[in-house]
Amino acid sequence: MASDLRKASTKNDAPIWRKLAEYALKPSIARRDINVNRISQLTKENDTVVFPGKVLGTGNISHKITLCSFSISNSAAAKVVENGGKIISYLELIKQNPTGKG
Template identity: 40%
Template sequence: MQTTKRTGPTNIIVRKTIRALKSAANRNNAPIWKYVAELIDRPRRLRVEVNLSKINRYTQSGDVVVVPGKVLGAGSIDHPVTVAALGFSRQAVEKIRAAGGKAVHILQLIEENPRGSRVKIII
């Protein structure tokens, strides 16, 4: 009987993001980044895909949100928020910017907010 070895993500950007999240968690004593890294380290078929309507429902103006997966453009958003994710659909980026918000990669958010203070995770 042969056992298969778990290999983890093969996408180099995803691997770099996971390493950066774990490093930021240890360096800044910020457990939120470790949790986000664990969510991203799952198999791709189990990663989250969040619609803008869900982000709109659970956020208020000026919130900072992390999506450990992809943001899709279904629904609308009516207030400015900063959304950090692994990926965005083109329509999602257009709608976020039209509402006055920002769409950034998770690595950029780690640089702006290394302690992860006042960040919401939407899964």
């Protein structure tokens, strides 16, 4: 994953992919966790969320989002999909938005 992110950063001159590659190389104990409830508070309908850690299922989400994270619990994935959202991989996100902007 980190090598793909670094390649995308160099190819597309996109610093976001380089920063995510740095996070990917950190030990899992040093990565952050976030709950679905917090994502719901910080986002709006149809936002794309990139989180370099694990998404946990505590709380609810009230709107549709596109979520990309290093890891996601089964309950969090179910809550995102139930509200019409989708979960995508980093490779899919790079294909959709190579420059990481917007």
